[in-house]
Amino acid sequence: MQICRFSTAAQVGQAAAALIAAQLLRKPDSVLGLATGSSPIPTYQELIRLYQAGVLDFSHMVSYNLDEYVGIPVDHVCSYHRFMQDNLFSHVNVRPECTHVPDGNAADLAAAAAAYDEAIRAAGGIDVQVLGIGRNGHIGFNEPADVFTWGCHVVNLTESTIEANTRFFASSADVPRQAVSLGVGAIMDARQVLLIATGSDKADAVAAAVHGDIDPHTPASILQAHHQVIFLLDEAAAAKL
Ligand code: F6R
Numbered sequence: 001m002q003i004c005r006f007s008t009a010a011q012v013g014q015a016a017a018a019l020i021a022a023q024l025l026r027k028p029d030s031v032l033g034l035a036t037g038s039s040p041i042p043t044y045q046e047l048i049r050l051y052q053a054g055v056l057d058f059s060h061m062v063s064y065n066l067d068e069y070v071g072i073p074v075d076h077v078c079s080y081h082r083f084m085q086d087n088l089f090s091h092v093n094v095r096p097e098c099t100h101v102p103d104g105n106a107a108d109l110a111a112a113a114a115a116y117d118e119a120i121r122a123a124g125g126i127d128v129q130v131l132g133i134g135r136n137g138h139i140g141f142n143e144p145a146d147v148f149t150w151g152c153h154v155v156n157l158t159e160s161t162i163e164a165n166t167r168f169f170a171s172s173a174d175v176p177r178q179a180v181s182l183g184v185g186a187i188m189d190a191r192q193v194l195l196i197a198t199g200s201d202k203a204d205a206v207a208a209a210v211h212g213d214i215d216p217h218t219p220a221s222i223l224q225a226h227h228q229v230i231f232l233l234d235e236a237a238a239a240k241l
Contacts, residue, residue, distance in 0.1 A: 001210065001223065001224055001226070001229050001230075001231065002231070003210065003230075003231045003233065004230060004231065004233065005234070005235065005238045006233070006234055006235075007235055009042055009198035009199070009234050010042050011234070012042065012043075012196055012232045012233065012234050013040075013041070013042025013043040013044075013045065013046050014046050016040070016042075016196050016232050017044075017046035017047045017050065018046075019128070020043070020047060020194070021050055021055065021056055023127060023192070024056055024061060025056075028057060028059075028061070030061055030062070030127040030128065031061075031062045031063070031120070031123050031124060031127050032062070032063045032064075032126070032127065032128055032129075033065075033066065033126040033128065033129035033130060033182070033190055034064070034066065034084065034088075034130050035065070035130045035132050035140075035196075036065065036066070036067070036083040036087075038132075038198075039132035039133075039196040039197060039198060041087060043130070043196060044088040047088065048088065048091040048092060051091070051093070052091075056092070058092040058093050058094040059093045059094070061094055062098045062099075062100075062123055063094070063098065063099045063100060064100045064101075064116070064119070064120050064123070064126065065080060065084060065100065065102065066102075066131070066141075066187075067080060067102060067140045067141045067179050067180060067181040067182065068101050068102040068179060068180050069104050069176040069178070069179050070105075070109065070176055070180060071104060071105065071176055071178070072104065072176055073105070074101075074105070078168050078169055078174075080101055084099065084101060100116070100119065102152065102180040102181070102182075103116075103180070104176075104179065104180050109154045109180060110154065112180070113151065113152035113153055113154065113180055114151065114152065116180075116182075117151050117182075117183075117185070117186060120186050125186075126186060126189065127191050127192065128190065128191070128193075128194060129186075129190035129192070129194070130196065131187070131193060131194065131195045131220075132196055132197065133195060133197050133202055133205050133206065133220050134161055134164065135160060135164055135202065135204070135205055136158060136205065137205045137208055137209055137217070137218035137219055137221070138158075138161065139184070139187060139220045139223070140181040140182045141155045141161070141179040141180075142155070142183065142184055142219040143156075143157065143158045143219070144158065144217040144219060145216050145217070146216060146217075148216045148219065148222060149183045149184065150184060150185035151183045152180065152181065152186065153183055154178055154179070155178065155180070156177060157175070157176070157178065157179055162175045162177070184219065184222050187222075188225070188226055190226075191228060192228045192229070192230075193223060193229040193230070194229075194230050195223065195230070195231045195232065197231065197232075197233050197234075197237040198233070198236065198237050199234070199236050199237055200237070200239060202236075203236065203237055205218070205220065206231065206237050206241065207240035207241055208220075208221065209221050209223060209224075209231075210241060211241070
């Protein structure tokens with residue numbers, strides 16, 4: 001586990017984008033595992049800047065997002081499908097058919113989740129997985145639990161996550177109570193993991209993930225067992241290390 005500290009969230013974004021850019025330059029048809037939420041936004045902005053500057057080409061890239069809410073339309077302003085369109089995909093030359101986000105509206109959610117895992121395997125696995133971290137230590141929507149869940153699955157969101165995500169919705173009552181999330185299996189199988197954490201509200205979760213026991217009650221702690229993981233942190237998120 002490598003820890004990289006930066007003064008600001010903007011620097012964290014630039015560093016994460018530099019690592020993703022290096023991956024795309026080395027292997028244009030890389031399979032990227034992508035995250036939503038506030039943490040990767042500066043990273044995506046920097047990737048867009050590099051694309052607009054003619055440095056990066058996304059036309060061979062394949063992506064699989066970590067998660068999606070259950071039961072909201074894909075074009076809902078808070079869906080993760082929409083987030084990816086607004087914050088990255090519509091600004092670069094990625095081929096729409098090469099981007100994937102779990103289906104939160106499938107008639108058979110479990111079957112769709114299993115098919116998502118299978119599609120990632122068929123694509124050769126994830127080269128670089130981008131992660132944020134929840135205040136409760138979740139990665140993707142792998143919430144604190146008694147066991148790690150390996151496969152893509154439907155998850156009941158915890159009160160902590162619903163409260164944290166209320167900022168994106170009109171009220172907490174509007175936050176979906178379930179999501180579809182990659183399990184820790186596909187994340188641990190990724191050839192490289194970049195975890196982005198910024199802000200003081202992530203400091204406890206980061207410290208528990210880095211220094212605590214590997215424990216499903218802090219899902220991110222499993223990354224201690226990954227062979228190639230980099231935590232990209234600003235001062236505030238690194239404050240308790
Ligand atoms: C998002 C995801 C979540 C977020 C986490 C942090 O796709 O899987 O695990 O990374 O909730 O969210 P932010 O970055 O909004 O603090």
